Amino acid sequence: MKVYIIGAGPGDPDLITVKGARLVERCPVVLYTGSLVPEAVIARAAPGARVLDSSGMTLEQIVDVFKEAHARDEDVARVHTGDPSIFGSTAEQMRQLEALGIEYEIVPGVSSFTAAAAALGKELTLPELSQTVILTRAEGRTPMPPLEKLEDLARHRATMCLFLSVNLIRDVVAQLTPAYGEACPVVVVQRASWPDQRVVRGTLADIGDKVREARITATAMILVGEVLEAKDFANSKLYDAGFTHRFRRGTDRAS
Ligand SMILES: C[S@@+](CC[C@H](N)C(=O)[O-])C[C@H]1O[C@@H](n2cnc3c(N)ncnc32)[C@H](O)[C@@H]1O
Missing domain, CATH: 3.30.950.10 (Tetrapyrrole methylase, C-terminal domain)
Known part of the structure; x- marks a missing residue:
């Protein structure tokens, strides 16, 4: 059993990663952070999955969901908006998971x-x-x-x-x-x-x-x-013909 902390992306349901979407589709428990997670992402959950909105829950109640899923040996898709690592309140959940000995994995998202x-x-x-x-x-x-x-x-x-x-x-x-x-x-x-x-x-x-x-x-x-607003910024070195790097030699050698 594992808790997958998944970034749902900023709103467009196509902006979740393929890995995140597949996990939402297969996890028997889907716990998502309320209205900012697009409905179309949550609609990917399997027909029999337990789908729960955490927006009205306390940290203890969220942890209870993890504990129950652990007892039943069911994976959890814990779905957050954007990327879970930025203003996600995910660290406190991971700390609790570690204390409980429950394995977790972060699946990044588009912030x-x-x-x-x-x-x-x-x-x-x-x-x-x-x-x-x-x-x-x-x-x-x-x-x-x-x-x-x-x-x-x-x-x-x-x-x-x-x-x-x-x-x-x-x-x-x-x-x-x-x-x-x-x-x-x-x-x-x-x-x-x-x-x-x-x-x-x-x-x-x-x-x-x-x-x-x-x-x-x-x-x-x-x-x-x-x-x-900048318009007259310098070009980067990356595509500069005179700037060589390990993927491209100087243009004087290319022909
Ligand atoms: C609790 S933070 C979550 C941030 C999220 N983890 C991320 O990576 O985007 C919520 C804040 O993120 C920003 N935010 C989230 N979704 C947004 C969106 N689609 N457009 C603009 N800002 C957004 C807003 O500043 C909002 O107050």
């Missing part, structure tokens, strides 16, 4: 930050502009570690993706503006890859008003950084 970049048709890392992506959140009811305050992370002026923060957009703007500057591009993507996906574009100067006008308060990714 909402990459789905948001895809929705925009953008690369988040561009030569000489930003070679770093910071995945973080604003401080709300969950306190930020002292060395990870947004003002401090902003000093790098790297591409930044903020989860769980759109309801705090005013705070985000106030904390990022001193380092990034008012003209820095910001895009908010709500429900990336869902049929009702919405995109709001602006700068740190006006994104707060635009998000309020659009009434976006949840399930949105805030992307910040020059890469979002």
Whole structure:
């Protein structure tokens, strides 16, 4: 018996991995994290499977599901949104599984930050502009570690993706503006890859008003950084004719 912690992807049911989809199809227990896991993914469960929504459960109740499945020697598909390793509350479940001696395996998924970049048709890392992506959140009811305050992370002026923060957009703007500057591009993507996906574009100067006008308060990714608008960035070395690497020799030798 094993618990498979599966990333369902950001919303489009085709964005689950083949491995994740096969596991949902064959596990006798499917425990999923509520409305952000697409119905079409859950509909893959076998006809006799026990399909449970964990959104109203406590950690203890979730662990009870694991224990019962263990007692019956039934595999569990534990389905999370996006990728389970990012703001997934999966570590506390894995800690309990380890304490119980129940085996688990993580099946990664497409995170909402990459789905948001895809929705925009953008690369988040561009030569000489930003070679770093910071995945973080604003401080709300969950306190930020002292060395990870947004003002401090902003000093790098790297591409930044903020989860769980759109309801705090005013705070985000106030904390990022001193380092990034008012003209820095910001895009908010709500429900990336869902049929009702919405995109709001602006700068740190006006994104707060635009998000309020659009009434976006949840399930949105805030992307910040020059890469979002840059046009005259340098080409990468990877496809540069003069740059050789182990998969390609210089063009002077190719003919
Ligand atoms: C609890 S976190 C889960 C993140 C998830 N593990 C991932 O990798 O995308 C929920 C937050 O992820 C973001 N999110 C999840 N799905 C999204 C989507 N389809 N579009 C935009 N943001 C999304 C939002 O910031 C939301 O508040």
